[in-house]
Amino acid sequence: MTKELLEIKNLKTYFFTDEGTVRAVDGVDLELNKGETLGIVGESGSGKSMMSLSIMGLIPNPPGKIVDGQINFKDKNLCKISKSEYRRIRGNEISMIFQEPMTSLNPVFTIGKQIMEVYKHHQGLSKAEAKEKTIEMLKLVGISMPERRIHEYPNQLSGGMRQRVMIAMALACNPELLIADEPTTALDVTIQAQILKLMDDLKHKLNTSIILITHNLGVVAQTADKIIVMYAGKVMEYSDTKSIFKNPKHPYTEGLLDSIPKIDKPVDRLSAIPGTVPSSNDFPTGCSFYPRCKYAMEICKEKGPDLIKLEDDVQVRCWKYIEEKTFVSKDHHSEKV
């Protein structure tokens, strides 16, 4: 295997609210190598955004807390380091692009000032040096006339431009890991295509590893090397991109793929997944997908299946496959639960 950049082991992020404990992320394992893109796909409430906030160390505490697990980034376990150490890593070695470019930029500072701040804070550059670097970065993300743009405020830019500024800011310190949480959801399709292409170009240029979080399977099909499908805080399927689209294993993945209308393969009627996404403080017992699953069996209602390894790069959490195959995660750590 190539060099691992990030390894997450049995991560559990819970929220302790008046209505009870919300298991937003419930025992997730993943690995990410250098230069690789990992897609995390899920619907609202699946825990995909909480995953990214956990890695960034931005879980609001209280009510949220990482109750168990390890986030190993290079040689450090991010769950154990001090706040000031985290601050040095965040924005420098790991950075993040958020969904809403409108709300994640500060409206009262010019974009130049906001990007320069990153350089001053993390690399201790002088004002002039930071300005030079900022202009360079804005050029890289395809913003024309950056010398003039740095004096503009976020409200003077279009949505696509703001997302470019966000990307420039995130990549300013040449991070090794970039987390993009629904980076194109708020954008129009033609602009979405631009941003995805930009991220792909930059990945090759800078050899950044990317975690791309989205609800849109089309977005990850073209960009990700591996894909995690999440549902109700758990990994349902973890597989390389080709096999997930060609031969989805988990009933949920299968249902998701079937429910998207495809232009090249028109059907008269879409096959929808019945029911709704469970609300996060009321996950079903047993397998969290069983109430909506067309293959549901007796056992699914009683006991949640473990994530098992089917082939080299394919892992799935479903009773359908469990009898024949050996357990993969059992031997490390899931006895405790």
Place this chain on the structure above:
Amino acid sequence: MEKTILEVKNAKKYFPMKKGLLFNSSENVKAVDDISFTIQEGETFGIVGESGCGKSTTGRMILRLIEPTEGEIIYKGENILDLPKDKMQKLRREMQIIFQDPYSSLDPRFTIGKTIGEVLDIHKIAKGKEKRERIIQLLEAVGLGAQHFNRYPHEFSGGQRQRIGIARALALNPSLLICDEPVSALDVSVQAQIVNLMQDLQKEFQLTYLFISHDLSVVHHICDRIAVMYIGKIVETADKKTLFEKPAHPYTRALLSAIPVTDPEVATTNEVLEGDIPSPANPPTGCRFHTRCKFATEICRKVEPELKDIGDGQLVACHLYE
């Protein structure tokens, strides 16, 4: 022969722009600028376009929720813009709308029964027991039930709320439903349920849909004919097959190639459009797409192209086809 249910003729909507202290409103945002199309009875007509193209304004103009600046909207042979208020209200029974955001289009303080009942009250359709029965009937038609009658919107998921919005729109037995991005705010797995429901209801109640969306794959699935809008103008109209198989306008082609393909082995054509969508407050001269079009020539910068039939009922507004 098909019957025309709705004809929009040279409709325009200009919003005055207030600038400076003097409120000089000589400048306008041309949200919709001279568009014409017809919808046949029983069909699903789609309008696609990106934000700011005027697709939602068009939908609202048809219901006169926004008064058009100019033009005609002819519903079953009658120009509805000439109708006085009371007649217009009667006509609204036949045209209803489903909104995009199921979270903000329902009153949080009304129970579902009251939300739908209000429609029946206003139009004096039913009272008392009859009203309750009608509401339950409607809820059942959209896959909900009598047990939901006394619940409040916050108790429902997004998909269920959209079902309620649809039930409310159906309450008056309309013929034409304007669907303004009805599935955009929903989770993927729920989207398909609502699309299926809409198709079932169309058959059951002989509905005509005007389906407004930015999602081309959904539009391809549900629509019979499609108009593509760009900054207030229709740039291409065609039936679904023609539009997706041989798109004529460069913008349509770019839109189609920008759809993310759910197959990692298909190499995308990667015809990525450069630049941003210009603001409708200050649209480019000539063809509005020329700033982003790689085929643009001198004439595109100066002369605005007209919609022209290039065969098979495919209308295109582009100088390349002259």
